[in-house]
Amino acid sequence: MAKAINWPQEFYEEIINEDSDNLKIALRIGDLYFNNGYFVDGEIVDIRVDHKIIRKALIIDDLKLYKIKDLPDNIVSLNKDRLKSKSEIISFLTNNYNQPVDEETSVTVITYKNLPFEKRDIVDDPHAD
Numbered sequence: 001m002a003k004a005i006n007w008p009q010e011f012y013e014e015i016i017n018e019d020s021d022n023l024k025i026a027l028r029i030g031d032l033y034f035n036n037g038y039f040v041d042g043e044i045v046d047i048r049v050d051h052k053i054i055r056k057a058l059i060i061d062d063l064k065l066y067k068i069k070d071l072p073d074n075i076v077s078l079n080k081d082r083l084k085s086k087s088e089i090i091s092f093l094t095n096n097y098n099q100p101v102d103e104e105t106s107v108t109v110i111t112y113k114n115l116p117f118e119k120r121d122i123v124d125d126p127h128a129d
Contacts, residue, residue: 003039004046005057005110008096011080012049020116023060025078027089027107029097034065034108047114057112064111069103078111 005026007015018024033039043059064075068086076084083089086103093101 002046003043004048004053005112006048006051007080009050012054014080015047015049015054015114018114020114022113023078024057024080024112024114025075026110026112027079027093028110029093029099029101029105029107031065031106031108033110034063037063039063039110044115045112047112055117056115058115060111060113064109065106066109067103068101068105068107071107071109075109075111 007026039045039059041059041061045057045059046053047055047057066072066075068089071086071089076086076089079089083092089107090101090103090105093105093107
């Protein structure tokens with residue numbers, strides 16, 4: 001099974017509509033991914049929504065570790081549309097991981113670029129011609 005970046009269902013439409021030109025990030029609580037070098041620059045991974053593969057992406061750069069309060073604005077700006085402030089990130093991570101998160105919480109930054117959809121990646125309507 002390929003490595004994956006999994007997002008909750010609420011991000012499905014945004015992920016489907018994202019381009020393959022601009023960098024994106026995913027944040028994961030703590031340093032586990034960072035310390036283990038889980039994602040590697042140049043690696044192709046699955047982008048999933050609720051564990052279903054939606055598209056492929058290319059890992060760009062090495063993983064980075066920051067406390068939320070120290071996340072640079074240029075990195076935060078690469079996040080999902082509703083996660084473009086530190087307070088929104090804290091709220092999302094608290095709810096998504098069901099654990100306390102604050103500005104002192106460390107997060108691993110995964111930088112990636114979506115790959116263009118391939119014909120087989122697109123889910124066709126079985127009722128269409």
